[in-house]
Amino acid sequence: MARPVKWRRVEFIPEDTYFLPCPKGNCKRFEDVDEIRLKVEELEAMRLKDIEKLTQAGCAKRMEVSRQTFQNIIDEARRKVAVALTEGKAISVGGGRYTRNICKFRCRSCGDETEASVEQKQRTCKHCGSTMISCNKKKCHTECEDLETHKD
Numbered sequence: 001m002a003r004p005v006k007w008r009r010v011e012f013i014p015e016d017t018y019f020l021p022c023p024k025g026n027c028k029r030f031e032d033v034d035e036i037r038l039k040v041e042e043l044e045a046m047r048l049k050d051i052e053k054l055t056q057a058g059c060a061k062r063m064e065v066s067r068q069t070f071q072n073i074i075d076e077a078r079r080k081v082a083v084a085l086t087e088g089k090a091i092s093v094g095g096g097r098y099t100r101n102i103c104k105f106r107c108r109s110c111g112d113e114t115e116a117s118v119e120q121k122q123r124t125c126k127h128c129g130s131t132m133i134s135c136n137k138k139k140c141h142t143e144c145e146d147l148e149t150h151k152d
Contacts, residue, residue: 006115021033
């Protein structure tokens with residue numbers, strides 16, 4: 001069974017999410033333009049590395065992923081941007097598996113600790129499947145409100 005994709009932490013959500021080429025100065029011909037989808041976490045990886053000029057380790061730490069995962073994300077982002085620029089394609093920014101807040105939760109059934117994004121609706125223990133989990137405030141990255149799940 002494949003491992004689930006981990007939530008990637010982002011700090012920047014762009015207001016402008018669509019970028020179009022202007023082929024040969026004729027910016028009125030948009031219906032013929034193909035599109036490439038750049039995930040929010042891919043844009044964040046490029047922002048951290050290329051604009052903030054952080055090291056790979058620093059970027060990975062800010063996004064709360066491994067260095068290898070960060071490298072995979074930025075490689076894919078740069079490939080997409082290069083294809084869009086060289087082939088005259090539009091870039092649409094959106095989607096992906098990202099969050100602005102990741103919290104640590106403790107299972108009240110088995111005591112195991114798990115991570116979940118604040119945006120995630122259903123929180124279950126990855127170890128025993130219980131929904132009896134609560135925010136582990138001492139390791140929480142955010143000042144989350146009482147995000148406890150009390151399903152019996």
